[in-house]
Amino acid sequence: MSQDKPKEPRLINPRPRTLIDRPSHFCPGCHHGLIHRLVAEAIDYFGIRERSIGVASVGCSVFLYDFMDTDVLEAPHGRAAAAATGMRRAQPDKVVYTYQGDGDLAAIGTSEIIHAANRGETITVVFVNNTNYGMTGGQMAPTTLLGQKTTTTPYGRDFKRDGYPIRMTELLATLEGVAFAARGAVNKPANLRRTRELIRRAFEVQLKGIGLGFVEVLSACPTDWGLKPLDAIKRVEEELIPYYPLGIFKDKKEADHL
Amino acid sequence: MAEAAIRAGCRFYFGYPITPQNEVAEYMSEHMPEAGGTFIQAESEIASIYMVLGASVTGARAMTSSSSPGISLKQEGISFLAGQELPAVILNVMRGGPGLGNIAGCQGDYFQATRGGGHGDYKTIVLAPGSVQELVDLTGVAFELADKYRNPVMILADGLIGQMREPVVLPEPVKHLPEKDWALRGAKGRPSRFSRSLILNVRRMEEHNWKLQRKFREIEANEIRFEQYLLEDAKLVVVAFGSAARVAKGAVKRLRKEGLKVGLFRPITLWPFPHKKIRELANECSEFLVYELNAGQMLEDVKLALSGSAEVFFYGRPGGVIPTPMDVAKIIGSRYYQRIKRKAK
Numbered sequence A: 001m002s003q004d005k006p007k008e009p010r011l012i013n014p015r016p017r018t019l020i021d022r023p024s025h026f027c028p029g030c031h032h033g034l035i036h037r038l039v040a041e042a043i044d045y046f047g048i049r050e051r052s053i054g055v056a057s058v059g060c061s062v063f064l065y066d067f068m069d070t071d072v073l074e075a076p077h078g079r080a081a082a083a084a085t086g087m088r089r090a091q092p093d094k095v096v097y098t099y100q101g102d103g104d105l106a107a108i109g110t111s112e113i114i115h116a117a118n119r120g121e122t123i124t125v126v127f128v129n130n131t132n133y134g135m136t137g138g139q140m141a142p143t144t145l146l147g148q149k150t151t152t153t154p155y156g157r158d159f160k161r162d163g164y165p166i167r168m169t170e171l172l173a174t175l176e177g178v179a180f181a182a183r184g185a186v187n188k189p190a191n192l193r194r195t196r197e198l199i200r201r202a203f204e205v206q207l208k209g210i211g212l213g214f215v216e217v218l219s220a221c222p223t224d225w226g227l228k229p230l231d232a233i234k235r236v237e238e239e240l241i242p243y244y245p246l247g248i249f250k251d252k253k254e255a256d257h258l
Numbered sequence B: 001m002a003e004a005a006i007r008a009g010c011r012f013y014f015g016y017p018i019t020p021q022n023e024v025a026e027y028m029s030e031h032m033p034e035a036g037g038t039f040i041q042a043e044s045e046i047a048s049i050y051m052v053l054g055a056s057v058t059g060a061r062a063m064t065s066s067s068s069p070g071i072s073l074k075q076e077g078i079s080f081l082a083g084q085e086l087p088a089v090i091l092n093v094m095r096g097g098p099g100l101g102n103i104a105g106c107q108g109d110y111f112q113a114t115r116g117g118g119h120g121d122y123k124t125i126v127l128a129p130g131s132v133q134e135l136v137d138l139t140g141v142a143f144e145l146a147d148k149y150r151n152p153v154m155i156l157a158d159g160l161i162g163q164m165r166e167p168v169v170l171p172e173p174v175k176h177l178p179e180k181d182w183a184l185r186g187a188k189g190r191p192s193r194f195s196r197s198l199i200l201n202v203r204r205m206e207e208h209n210w211k212l213q214r215k216f217r218e219i220e221a222n223e224i225r226f227e228q229y230l231l232e233d234a235k236l237v238v239v240a241f242g243s244a245a246r247v248a249k250g251a252v253k254r255l256r257k258e259g260l261k262v263g264l265f266r267p268i269t270l271w272p273f274p275h276k277k278i279r280e281l282a283n284e285c286s287e288f289l290v291y292e293l294n295a296g297q298m299l300e301d302v303k304l305a306l307s308g309s310a311e312v313f314f315y316g317r318p319g320g321v322i323p324t325p326m327d328v329a330k331i332i333g334s335r336y337y338q339r340i341k342r343k344a345k
Helices: A032-046 A060-067 A080-090 A102-108 A110-118 A168-173 A189-207 A229-243 B002-007 B022-031 B045-056 B068-083 B110-114 B132-149 B202-222 B242-257 B275-281 B298-306 B325-344
Strands: A052-056 A071-074 A095-101 A124-129 A178-185 A212-218 A247-251 B012-015 B038-041 B062-066 B088-094 B125-127 B152-158 B226-229 B236-239 B262-267 B269-271 B287-292 B311-316
Touching (some): A032 A060, A052 A060, A080 A102, A080 A110, A080 B045, A095 A189, A110 A168, A110 B045, A124 A168, A168 A178, B012 B022, B045 B062, B045 B088, B088 B132, B110 B152, B125 B132, B132 B202, B152 B242, B236 B242, B236 B325, B242 B262, B242 B325, B287 B298, B311 B325
Parallel strands (some): A052 A071, A052 A095, A095 A124, A178 A212
Antiparallel strands (some): A178 A247
16 A cells, blocks of 8 residues: 555545535524534435425524525514425425524414414424524523523513513424424534434424424524623523423324324 | 416415405315315414415415405515515405404505505505406406516405405416426525525615516506596596496496596506506596595595696595495586586586
8 A cells, every 4th residue: 555645534524415515604602503504414314405495584593595505485584384384385295494593483483383383284393592582682582591681681581571481392292283392402412413313303204294393402692692602502501401401392103194 | 266366377375264355265275175276274364475475485376365454464474575576466355444444345455555565665566356257357367467577466356346246257277387497496406596585785685676676667567457438538537446446437327328528547457557547638638536435545646647737536435335326426426517517617
């Protein structure tokens, strides 16, 4: 063997085909990039890039179309699940996924997601929960933790005035049309690996026609939380996960109609 | 209307119950499956317009229908359809208003329909049928125009037409639908693409706006529709649309029998509005009477068209009151005697 020929570097974890090679324009320490990657990996895993249509929502999640190499519709605030319904019915052989933040899905779009879930639309919903409205500058979201300071809860969220943080995954798991409901995080490698499996399963239940696949991903928003990226990751572990437990809340093995 | 939509190739109907147009959804729920299409009763007006958007962006012909308060809820979606240049047909069977109002025939949504309705600089093509037959005919036209210009089209009917039964001749089913090379159906064998209306770069946003405006000018140049009735020698022109025009026609007929030289001009497209034609009519006639089932909305377009070149009198009945042709004839007749007979003396 020749000694002077340099060895080709072997990438252990190459960029997924579905993830567009472009510098991230999210804030330092933001988890959107990681979650995009996990979605892209799931699409590659099933080899469905060419027949997938994404639905981006309003908020930082709208930039899905800058990073995912699938067709993408930008839906208005909260309406992704309704637009995905129209798309699903018009293109029954395609894979439809939405990517929504917590302001979008858990506030203005609550009606749309609950009824899409209840109809058992065979779509995959990736729900990024960073406990505030990121793009608009860090206002209170329905998911904001009690006591959390945001630009609209300067004294901290108070349940007497603002109600309680809403657990969407647990709520949606009660609906018959939901095939899979789970919550993950990407704050450390072990959680990231588990979340990769969850997102994959959320696509699988769609592909098998079992029902709606829902994955909530706890995400850091260092800029709006006013924390350094590492401290933000710590907050996910110490404050978010205790209130929003990780795990699978529902996993139907087969469709009701089978 | 529902059958006409199916025959026009519409295979996706999404709606939410509201009187006086529930018959459309009920018909669709029964017949859309037979045609191989999809009917969904949505959880809200808002969801239904976005289901239309989702189906439309894949290239399908899709529609929704509602009535005034429901249309207000859909306006956000209509703005997005216009911004993203997606075709859709929206039927508004207007009720009396504002607020919840009543379910009688009213034309109070003229401004909302013809000025865009939602936020942003856009226009919706607005077709105003004067009979059930015309509602059927304009349904096919609406789907054609929506696809041709990639723009939402509204059919603006009212509670009177919505609750009327008349025999109709249905069109033959459309066999070939236009190809839509812009649709999102998965990036198979081509680069992936997206449909959006968020354009943060101001120059690109301006260019997008001008592109839309050029399209609107093209629609104004090509798609104006109207009906003229006994206008050749008319000394007084009645301008009315929809159900009001039908009543006005009866009044004009009656007055002609009495020897009064009156005629009717009925805009069928409310946007684009036949401004130019009305201005031309002013060359022959200096008296106009606008009759609407509202407090004076199309009146503004008529005045803009005339720009002071003729006298405009207004007779309006908001709230769902439908005067008989005799009532309207009295109003037109007295105006005619005041302005034309008196001048003649």
